[in-house]
Amino acid sequence: MNILLAVDGSAYTKKMLAYLAAHDELLGTKHAYSVITVQAELPARARAALGKDVVDKYYAEQAEKVLAPVTKFLDRKGLATKRIVKIGPAGAAIGKVADAGKYDLLVMGSHGHGALATLVMGSVTTQVLANSRVPVLIVR
Numbered sequence: 001m002n003i004l005l006a007v008d009g010s011a012y013t014k015k016m017l018a019y020l021a022a023h024d025e026l027l028g029t030k031h032a033y034s035v036i037t038v039q040a041e042l043p044a045r046a047r048a049a050l051g052k053d054v055v056d057k058y059y060a061e062q063a064e065k066v067l068a069p070v071t072k073f074l075d076r077k078g079l080a081t082k083r084i085v086k087i088g089p090a091g092a093a094i095g096k097v098a099d100a101g102k103y104d105l106l107v108m109g110s111h112g113h114g115a116l117a118t119l120v121m122g123s124v125t126t127q128v129l130a131n132s133r134v135p136v137l138i139v140r
Contacts (some may be wrong), residue, residue, distance in 0.1 A: 001030075001031045001033070001104040001105060002022075002031070002032045002034075002101070002105075002113060003031050003032065003033050003103065003104065003105045003106075003122060004033075004034050004035075004036060004094075004097065004101060004103040004106045004107070004109065004134070005020075005033060005034070005035045005070070005105070005106075005108070006036050006037075006038075006079075006094045006106060006128070007035055007036070007037050007052070007065035007066055007070050007108075007109075008037060008038075008066060008090070008109075008124075009037070009069075010063060010109065012110060012140070013066075013070065013109050013139070014109075015017055015109050015139055016038070016088065016107060016109040016139040017070065017073050019021070019139045020107065021077075022039050025046045025109070026031050026047075027077060027079070029078060029079065029122065030080075031079075032081070032082075033074060033079055033080070033086065034081060034082040034083075034101065034103070035067060035070050035071065035074070035079045035081050035082070035083055035095055035120060036084040036085075036093075036097055037063050037066040037067055037084075037085055037086075038085075038086045038087070038088065038089075038090040038093045038094060039059050039063055039085065039086070039087050040087075040088075040090070041087050041088050047107050052114070059085070059087055060085075062139070063085040067085070069086060069100030071115075073100035077130070085099060089126050089127065090124045090127070090128020091123070091126065091128045091130070091131060091132050092123070092127055094106070094108070094124070094127075094128045094129060094131075094132070095127065095128045095129075095130070095131025095132035096132075098128070098132040098134040099131075099132050099133055103134050104134070104135070105134065105135050105136075105137060106128065106132065106134045106135070106136045106137070107136075107137045107139065108121045108124075108125065108128065108136065108137075108138060108139070109138075109139050109140070110125050110138045110139065110140045111122045125138060
């Protein structure tokens, strides 16, 4: 199975990894894994003031902070992973990558905001579900 793991470095990412570790059918060498993190785009004025090199370095550093512990966890399990970094709205980016990569399953943690908070702020999970046809396993 081709599995995409959506991570953001939060406690919910750790819960998702713990869930995977507890379920041998999802975590094993018979599967191929890709790990995606999406960085929020800096405002246009900030990008212009800082310059492309500084902005690109910033995005790379932020992505590494999120991906390094996840990659280390999967490496300890003997699993090779492909790393994917995107910039922009997280839900849409994850959904597009999931569809384009022909993944069999997308696994992500959910922050579990209440209905009012989701209505006001939106939800990455909701956006992923709206932007992808890939089955999603949400760990909360």
